Every structure is written in C-alpha cells, then in structure tokens.
Amino acid sequence: MPGTGTWLEGALAGTTGGGGHNGRVFSPSVENLVAQLTRLPGVGQRTAQRLAFHILQRPEGEALALAAALTEVKERVRFCNECGNLTEEETCAICLDTRRDHTTICVVEQPVDVVSLERTHEYRGLYHVLGGALSPIDGVDPSDLRIDELMHRVERNGVTEVVLATNPTMTGEATAAYLADRLRTRVRVTRLASGLPVGGDLEYADEVTLGRALSGRREM
Numbered sequence: 001m002p003g004t005g006t007w008l009e010g011a012l013a014g015t016t017g018g019g020g021h022n023g024r025v026f027s028p029s030v031e032n033l034v035a036q037l038t039r040l041p042g043v044g045q046r047t048a049q050r051l052a053f054h055i056l057q058r059p060e061g062e063a064l065a066l067a068a069a070l071t072e073v074k075e076r077v078r079f080c081n082e083c084g085n086l087t088e089e090e091t092c093a094i095c096l097d098t099r100r101d102h103t104t105i106c107v108v109e110q111p112v113d114v115v116s117l118e119r120t121h122e123y124r125g126l127y128h129v130l131g132g133a134l135s136p137i138d139g140v141d142p143s144d145l146r147i148d149e150l151m152h153r154v155e156r157n158g159v160t161e162v163v164l165a166t167n168p169t170m171t172g173e174a175t176a177a178y179l180a181d182r183l184r185t186r187v188r189v190t191r192l193a194s195g196l197p198v199g200g201d202l203e204y205a206d207e208v209t210l211g212r213a214l215s216g217r218r219e220m
C-alpha cells in the first residue's frame with residue numbers, strides 16, 4: 001500500500017482536478033461508507049464523515065475487525081424465542097435462570113431497556129421485549145409488536161404480575177394503556193412510577209413530570 005497520504009488522498013479524491021461534477025466530494029466507496037454510517041441513530045452527515053475518516057486513517061486490521069464484528073453479531077445474535085431479548089441461543093440466559101421470579105414479566109420496548117433495568121439490580125423477574133411501541137402515525141400497530149407472544153406467555157406460565165416499563169413518551173404511554181386494557185382481567189398490571197429525577201429541584205421540574213410524581217406518590 002502506498003504512503004498514507006497518497007491512498008487517503010486517493011480515497012477522498014473527488015473527481016481529480018477540475019473540481020467535481022455532480023458536487024461529488026468523496027470517492028464512491030467513501031461516499032458509500034458515509035451513507036451507511038448516517039443510517040445509525042444519532043449519526044448525522046458530519047459525524048458520519050468524521051467516523052469514515054477515522055476508519056480510513058486507522059490500520060487496516062482495525063477496520064476489518066469492525067467489519068468482522070458486524071458480520072458476526074448479525075450471524076449469531078437472534079431474538080430469544082420466549083422474551084424477544086437478544087441472545088446467541090434459542091432462549092436467553094434470563095429466561096433460563098431458575099433463580100429468577102418466573103411469575104413476573106416486565107414489558108419493555110427494546111433489548112437495550114433490559115440492559116438498563118438489569119443495571120439497577122432491583123428486578124428479579126423476567127422480561128418481554130415488544131420490539132417498539134404502538135404508533136399509528138408510523139404505521140406500527142399491535143400486530144407489528146410481540147404482543148400476541150406476551151398474551152400467550154401470560155396465559156401459559158402462571159404469571160401473576162405484568163410490569164409495564166414502556167417509555168414515558170406518547171407512544172410508550174399509548175402502548176402501556178393498550179396492554180393494560182388487554183391484560184388487567186387476567187393478571188395484576190403495574191406501571192413503572194415516573195417522577196422527579198434524583199438530585200433535581202421541584203422548581204425545575206416540568207408540570208407533566210411533577211404531576212406524575214404527585215399522582216404516583218406513595219406511603220412512607
């Protein structure tokens with residue numbers, strides 16, 4: 001491989017000399033990498049360009065390791081056939097853990113929410129990952145989420161409580177309300193309390209948060 005300067009220049013080269021028709025600034029392969037990176041959440045055009053240049057400047061082995069890691073997760077990782085969490089087996093470690101409370105299921109939108117809840121060490125039950133939240137505007141209706149699977153689990157497995165831990169957003173609340181309607185005749189349904197951030201002042205809380213904190217107050 002030629003000196004870094006040369007190949008990097010080559011990679012970045014627009015149409016060499018002459019200043020680029022079609023407004024093309026990068027070579028097609030760099031442009032493709034940038035385009036792929038902008039698909040990632042939170043990555044805009046500028047960040048994608050920075051990442052692309054970073055990848056180009058690192059040794060080839062590093063870039064290939066990244067590519068291999070991407071291929072490997074897509075080959076190996078799948079959704080748990082019970083809860084929908086990510087796993088490399090048929091059934092995830094949480095569902096298989098007999099020390100956990102199998103009568104309680106906590107419903108979340110995404111696998112990443114399981115990670116957040118596990119980090120609290122406060123919850124010892126099972127999970128159910130919906131794969132999103134109901135949103136008629138975006139065309140997400142109940143059949144697009146793992147709701148039937150949840151109903152089956154509740155009926156089949158002696159579940160006594162379902163904790164609704166969808167996000168406190170418009171779609172998350174709508175999803176929780178929908179699930180509560182379907183579940184409350186069969187099982188105890190609870191919702192995560194939402195309230196004031198720890199370390200925050202009442203003065204700075206918005207009225208929705210403060211209102212929720214008030215309605216979710218508890219004995220002490």
Ligand SMILES: [Zn+2]
Nearest residue numbers: 080083092095
């Ligand atoms: Zn599972």
